[in-house]
Amino acid sequence: MSATAGAISLTSRFTTGLLNRPVWFLSLVLLLCFWVAAWAGAVPVTTDDWLVLWRHDEPLTSGAYVLWNLRLPRILFAALVGAVLGLSGALTQGLFRNPLADPGLLGVTSGAACAAALTIVVLAGSGIDIPVAWRFWILPLAAFAGAVGVCLLLDTVARWLTADSIAGLLLTGIALNALAAAIIGLCTYLATDEQLRSLTFWTLGSLAGGSWPLVGTLLVLLLAAIWYVRRLVSAMNALALGEAAAAHVGINVRHLRRRVIILVALLCGFSVAWCGVIGFIGLVAPHIVRLVIGPDQRRLVPLAMLVGAIILLVADTTARIVAIPAEIPVGIFTALLGAPFFLALLTSVRKGG
């Protein structure tokens, strides 16, 4: 299945029925996942714990505390990060017109990982005394700056080297990713045993940091992005026909490319900075949607967000509950649950023609 296959569908908005309106169906699934995720966990939660908001005078039970301060922000954060990854994946694949593209190709992941590695190894090794209050913030801030910085650098360098060619962007992206990987490798070599473990577990990804302020910030970012993407998706459909064809129907490919890159850099950079590397979703969520409804970006983008949110929420909930009271890195489950599902979908679609 390729992003370039199929023409732009102009009739999709008129289709009816549950399966033809997958947005409703997936939203329902997502709500169901929220419901299950909110009840599942190491600390048992009762109905009273849900109602605690209306009676704040009494001391909180453990269930209520965990539910409102840890579990709810975390599952909402997981769904939001999943949606962000799905959205970024759909946009990147649309931009590159390449089914193998994922946000990592734009340097988001390697930029963040590179900055994180430099922070963990070089900054900690340099002996600069960082105030205790800042220590917690410095790694996510550096990772975010690294993600956005590398993305913008990539766009600038690619433009400079290969004019406005998107194939050039792809190749420059590969080169820049390799360069970042080399820097990470160097940091790994220089790291002490303890720094090495910090680095490894940072790259594994975790949603444990989810809190209400993060949920709020990401929600605002995502809403703003959706508002913005709304006007880009049709142009991206035109881009699927090729850069020249898109230019002929009046699309400014250069502006479109810049906008998509900035959007992906900000959204993905934020989630990578707080959660570490969560792979697979950005690549596969858009594919799952495309298998079912085709490549029309207008329908693909919202559905990819929903599918991303569902996969990450299910994976994170599984990671939380299979080894109570321990927790398993979420990256293991995104692939473990998502890949077989994707393969099953692939075979059924191929068989069904």
Added chain:
Amino acid sequence: MSFVNMSQDNLETTPARRHFLLQASALAASVCLPHSMAWAADKKSARRIVSIGGALTEIIYALGASQELAGVDTTSLYPEAATKLPSVGYARTLSSEGILALAPNHVIATEDAGPPAVLRQINAAGVPVTILAANDKFEGVLERVTRLGTLIDRPMQAAQLVEKMKADWQRAREPILARKSPAPRVLFILSHSPGQVMVGGKGSSAEAMLHYVGAQNAVQGFDGFKPLTPEAVIAAQPDVVLFTDQGLSIVGGVDGVLKLPGVAQTPAGQKRRVASLEAMFMLGFGPRMPQAVTALDNALLKVMST
């Protein structure tokens, strides 16, 4: 042409709108929550400790406070009974909810514990988290025992344990200090998988132990643990190759060691001088440190005599 506008259908049903309703209410609600308040842990009831770090668990057992342990991490392998306690997983991937579910009123951890966000969450829930930094020195271990004794209200037992450890230490170190024979050059190899073989360099925990048994670390060119390179091994010319038991079985016993690149070209390889000790015993830096020094010394003497 619909190049300009997204279809109405999609606009209405974008997931974020759905999220928004849910989250706006939850967000508004959370503001009303007493954040600093907390966990309904009853401070007066029996102490429940979650210990994160094998050495800390060992000390807690040695202080006779094992019945107060509510949970341990995956490195808490000694004594055997500790492995029967609820496991909160690997120290770096802790789960705040999982730990809170054990209803602890104190979390004691090494500085390895993380992720930092989880430790903050546990602290914010009203369960104090104490970090006891590790140290490769014997004095550091004694200090840890004393601090832990104060933390869990067993200063007497801690003082006794420190006295006993000091006496054991004296006994363990005496023969080593009295010995006149030249210090053997030892290469410490750490192996988690056959393809991942690391060597302990300057300042590594293995070097600290080698120093205490009067042996010399054969590798001096770099700090910490680094991947093994054949040339470096040959250049180091070790008299003995030292492993953890786990690492030795991973590389395939003594025959496997000789197949490691470069090892066969060293005195250790030519005379099959390979020693090994259990990892947490040798490098745990816990209450068994004096015994570990004696055991390591004996192991080295045994292979050197062949």
